[in-house]
Amino acid sequence: MDTIPELTIDVQVMFFDTDCAGVVHNIAYLRHIETARTHLAEILGWRLVEMANTGLYPVVVRTEIDYKRPARLGDVMRVRGFLEEVERSRFWCGFEISRATDNRLLVTCRQSLALVQMPEGRAVRLPPEWRERWSKKVRVRESTT
Numbered sequence: 001m002d003t004i005p006e007l008t009i010d011v012q013v014m015f016f017d018t019d020c021a022g023v024v025h026n027i028a029y030l031r032h033i034e035t036a037r038t039h040l041a042e043i044l045g046w047r048l049v050e051m052a053n054t055g056l057y058p059v060v061v062r063t064e065i066d067y068k069r070p071a072r073l074g075d076v077m078r079v080r081g082f083l084e085e086v087e088r089s090r091f092w093c094g095f096e097i098s099r100a101t102d103n104r105l106l107v108t109c110r111q112s113l114a115l116v117q118m119p120e121g122r123a124v125r126l127p128p129e130w131r132e133r134w135s136k137k138v139r140v141r142e143s144t145t
Contacts, residue, residue, distance in 0.1 A: 004134065005043045006082035009036055010100055013075045022073035029065070029107050033095045036081035037111065040093060044083065045127075055118040061090065062112040068105050076100040086134060089125050090114040 009032075017028040038048070041058055051057050071077050078100045085092040090112050097107040115124040 004082055005040060006080065007036065007039050007043060008078055008080045009039065011035070011077050011079060013071050013073055013077060015073065017071075018073045024071040024075075024077075026065075026067060029067070029071075029097060029109075030063070032077065032079050032097065033081070033109055033111070036079045036095060037093060040081045040083070056124065057116055057118060058091075058113045059116045060111050061114050063109065064111075065107060065109040067107055071097075071099060071106050077106065078103075083134060084110060086126060086130050089123055091126060091130070 011032050013024055013028075017024050019025060037060075041051075042048070044058075046056075046058060076099070078098050080096045080098075082094050083091065084094040093111050093113065095107070095109040095111070096105060097109075098105050115126060116122065117124050
């Protein structure tokens, strides 16, 4: 049985991530989540070049994010991304960002994604093997919305 698709990346907070007080902007967390999600997509079987060749892309349709405490200039943030839930035509990925030095949780986030065939912009059902492969590891729902 496969394990839950997940990954962890470390990111150092840079000047461009922060405001004049050295506190990370809320949008910077989303950029780091985007990076982790792109790497997670590769684990799920969508490599960047293949997406460009096939025109089939995982597209974010919803983001839920909670800011628990701030990161500051120079901190190393640990971004963990994982497959959380699978439906027929969309899936949810979860993300946790913590400070590497003390493991304090900074941000939690979940995003709903759908597969979209471009250039038509048509939603496509998830591969049926996903349900079999990860049904014992992640929540599987019958919802189509």
